Amino acid sequence: MIDLVPVSIADEVIKRLYEDAFPKEERRPWDWQLALIATGELRVLRIARDGLFAGFVFYWQLPAFAFIEHFAVHPDARGGGAGTRVMELLEKELGTIILEVEPPITEQAIRRVKFYERLGYTTFPDTYQQPSYYPEFPPLALRLMYKGLPSALNFNYVRHQLYRYVYKQ
Structure with missing residues (x-):
């Protein structure tokens, strides 16, 4: 059984999975988070x-939609339809959901996009740049x-939000 439990503090277990699941250029410094x-x-x-830790979701509830910024299932909990x-x-x-994915150019990115497509998600055809969290990295495509x-909501509205x-820009 899968449960989503709101928490007000991200503990060390969440931090460890966050750092393991996302490369530095795709995640905020932990103190910012x-x-x-x-x-x-x-x-x-x-x-x-x-009842056991299986992962986390970091999300923003914006005026017109929810934005899932980071979502990771612990390797020990994967499989069996957990994701x-x-x-x-x-x-x-959450209702309307927006999320970011890598362009489908690597095998892992293709699998991720197909996962969301099987769930009924659609990709905007427009290009999108995620602002960089660190000065040494360029924005992410x-x-x-x-x-x-x-x-009534379009790509430009979503990007602006x-x-x-x-990203406070």
Whole structure:
């Protein structure tokens, strides 16, 4: 059984998986992450599988949609539909969801995009640059995927909201 448990503090277990699952250029410095969680801007869901730690979701509740910034299932908890179940629960709880993915040029990135497509997500055709968290890295070329997006909202609106609220630009 998969459960999503809101938490107000990201502990060392979440930190370790965050650092293992995402390369430095794709994640904020941990102290920034903790500061955003403390303000309530960035929200954390702890994923539990049969009562045991199974991963996390960092997300933002923006005015018109939820933005899943980081989502990781612990390697020991993968398989058996864990990721699919987490996404189903998120859709019920959050409604319209936007997320970032790497361009489908590596095998892993292709698998990730196909995973979300099987769940009904669509990729915006527009290019998207994630602002850099570190001065030594350039912005990241990513793609935005969505599900449940009202037709009145478009790529430019979504990008503007992400830059304004998430990246403070």
